[in-house]
Amino acid sequence: MQQILNGIDKLQEILKAVNCRKLFMVTDSSYPFLNIKGEIEQADVKKVCFSDFSPNPLFEDVCKGIDLFTCQECDAILAVGGGSSIDVAKCIKLAVLATQGRDALIPPLVSEQVAIQGGRIPFIAIPTTAGTGSESTHNAVMYYQGSKQTVTNDGVLPDYALLEPKVLATLPLYQKKCTMLDALCQGIESWWSVNSTDESKDYSKTAVQLITRYWRSYIFDNDAHAAAQIMNAANYAGRAINISATTAAHAMSYKITSLYRLPHGHAVAVCLPEIWDYMISHPEKCIDPRGKEYMQNIFSLISESMGASDPLQAVSLFRNIMKEMEMKNPVAVNRDPELTQLAGSVNPVRLRNNPVLLDSETLLNLYELIVI
Secondary structure (H helix, E strand, O other), X not given: OOEEEEOHHHHHHHHHHOOOOEEEEEEOOOHHHOOOHHHHHXXXXXXXXXXXXXXXXXXXXXXXXXXXXXXXXXOEEEEEEOHHHHHHHHHHHHHHHOOOHHHHHOOOHHHOOOOOOHHHOOEEEEEOOOOOOHHHOOEEEEEEOOEEEEEEOHHHOOOEEEEOHHHHHHOOHHHHHHHHHHHHHHHHHHHHXXXXXXXXXXXXXXXXXXXXXXXXXXXXXXXXXXXXXXXXXXXXXXXXXXXXXXXXXXXXXXXXXXXXXXXXXXXXXHHHHHHHHHHHHOHHHXXXXXXXXXXXXXXXXXXXXXXXXXXXXXXXXXXXXXXHOOOOOOOOOOHHHHHHHHHHHOOHHHHOOOOEOOOHHHHHHHHHHHOO
16 A cells, blocks of 8 residues: 655654665756755665666666666665656666566566566656656556557555655746646546546546646745645645546547657646537546446546536636646647558557547547647
C-alpha cells in the first residue's frame, strides 16, 4: 500500500524506516536548481546520482541506469523530478528485480505483468511538477527502437509519494500551464473511462474540483496555498488513471506532441474539448457497458464539479481556461497530409477505454477541428 506524505522534511524519516544504506537518486536537469536540493543533500545516507537520460527516455538510457544501480549495490531508489525521472526509476527497478532483467522492458515481455518483489527495493518519488501524477501510478513510458513503450507493473508503484509543493514556485509559467492541464484532463478522462470504479471516480472528482477552484491563483498569482492544492489534485488524478487508464484525448495527443512539438499536457488539452463535444452529441455510439444513460450522467457530474450547469457549458468552460492561459491549437503546415498522418497514428487499443466509439473517419474529423 503506497504511503502519500507531505513535506520534504519527511524524507529522512522514510530513509530510516526502510533502513537505506546507499540511495540511488534519479534526477533530471532541474535538480541543481530545486529549492529542496539542500534538504535532499542533507539526508544522512550514501548517494549515487543518475541523470544521464533524455526528456523522452530511451531504452539505452535506462540500461545505463540499470548498470550503475547494480555495480554500486544500491538498496533504495529516490526519483526527483517530472514524469521522465520517475519513469526511468520505475524501469530501472523493474529490470533489476525481474528474472528476465532488462528484457522485461521490451517486446514481447513489456506487455506482460512479469513477477517482481517490489518491496525488495524501497522506492520514493518526489514530483517536481503538478501534472502527470506518475508518483502514484504503476505505469512508465520509454522508447525502444523509436517506438513508445508503456511499461505496466504493480511492483513499480513507488512505495512513498512525497509531495512538496514549494518546488512549484520556480517552475516556468508555460510548464505550469501544461502540467496542470495534463492533470485536469486525466481527472476528466478517468471519470468517464469505461474502466472507472467508485474509487477512481472519487479521485477524479477531487482532482477536477481542486483544479477548477485553484487554477487561476496557481497560474497567475503563484500562490503557495493554490500550489499545494494543485499538487494534491495532480496526485489524485494520477491515482485515478492508475485504476481506469486514460481515454481518447491522450490517445490522440501523442502524434500532436511529436509533429508540432507541443508538450504533452498542451497536446492533450487541445484534444479534450473537441472529443467531449462529439461524445455529448453522439450518445448512441456509447460503448460503455453501463449504458448511455450512465455515461450522460457522468458527463453531468463532471460538469457540476467544474461549476457548469450542463456538459456543453463545461466544454465551453474548459475552452475558456485554455483561452485565458493563451494555450493555442497547433497550426498545420501541409494540412491534408498532416491530418491523415494524425488520424492514422492513434492506437486503437487506447481507444477502448473511451466511452464513445471513435472510428477512423471520426478521428480525421476531430483532428480537422483540433489543428488550425
